[in-house]
Amino acid sequence: MMESVCGSIAAVADKAASRMQICRAEYRVIGRFIEQLRPTRQCMKTLQTQFPHLPPSTLLSIFSQEYQKRMKRSVVRHHTPDVVKAYYQRYRSEAKSRPTAPLLLELANQVDLSPALLARLIVECFLEEHEASVPASRHVLNNMLREPYLIPDLLLAKHVEQCTVNDCCYGPLVDCIKHAIGLEHEDMLRDKLRERNLSFLDENQLRAKGYDKTPDIILEVPIAVDGHIVHWIESKASFGDDHSHHTYLNEQFWSYCNSALGAADRPCPPSRCLLSFSQSRAAELRPFAVARYFISAVCMSLGEIVKRFGPGLVIYWYGFISELDCQRDRGILLKDGFPSDIVTLCQGPARS
Secondary structure: OOHHHHHHHHOOOOOOOOOOOOOOHHHHHHHHOOOOOOOOOOOOOHHHHHHHOOOOOHHHHHHHHHHHHHHHHHHHHHOOHHHHHHHHHHHHHHHHHHOOOOHHHHHHHOOOHHHHHHHHHHHHHHHHOOOOOOOOOOOHHHHHOHHHHHOOOOHHHHHHHHHHHHHOOOOOOHHHHHHHHHHHHHHHHHHHHOOOOOOOOHHHHHHHHOOOOOOOOEEEEEEEEEEEEEEEEEEOOOEOOOHHHHHHHHHHHHHHHHHOOOOOOOOHHHEEEEOOOHHHHHHHHOOOHHHHHHHOOOOOOOOHOOOOOOOOEEOOOEEHHHHHHHHHOOOEEEEOOOOEEEEEEOOOEEOO
């Protein structure tokens, strides 16, 4: 059963897969197709057959995000006391007549609820029913979901484990895998920077200096990408859709550009555009001219470090909706991988 999640998640960790940007219209087509799918072993095969031009990692990220939106829309319906009680009574009844069947998985698919979320509801009911012998608390509940063998009812423990390993969107196993993949891509980003001898401070170093909200990387000397200055880099091991990107803009990216911004729609001041020449023009500049641009950028950055980090780059490693890359003049540049062409202070135009 473990292969149902790990087989899908393995695609996410495949760094060799090609990256894709897709237009919003195509994303909506994919979203409508996903509406009919459940988070099962077969769903990723179905998606790959329907959209063979997209990498499996991109499809899995899109499916996960769209499925989570669907669950949030229906969460109230599944969590009413009468509905939860009906789910639990149905499970207990069928557990007596069909103990070897994957009962919770079947029920989750029938009611269109994440297997891991359904398992949580059932274990909560079990704890309430047996609270005299098993103290009911969020801590106990979370431990049982992470380690099903802690559940006193061995049959229920087996069914909960089935839900955990077969759900590719929710549950403690998926949370651990996603966290590991995020760290892996941050390591990859640091390795890429070191390969190009670019000095930087990572998130841990910045927090040690007292910053409470920082991007993953701040470059000690800025670079230029596609003719735009880059002071910081944020790594996102996911697909950038409208919902997630606008959430990141409001909660993270705008504050990196200017921590004083109170409204998400306030643009970065034009005077902050430290590098306006195009990539082709940058390639033609003599080394001393490139150095002059970068020294000016560094001086301005140091002079206003308390207020802002400056413009930066967001890498969505599994692609993004192409129309979202529309904030370059306001300090947010999007890429689906480490940039192949950069301009550095020491080397001038550089190609990876």
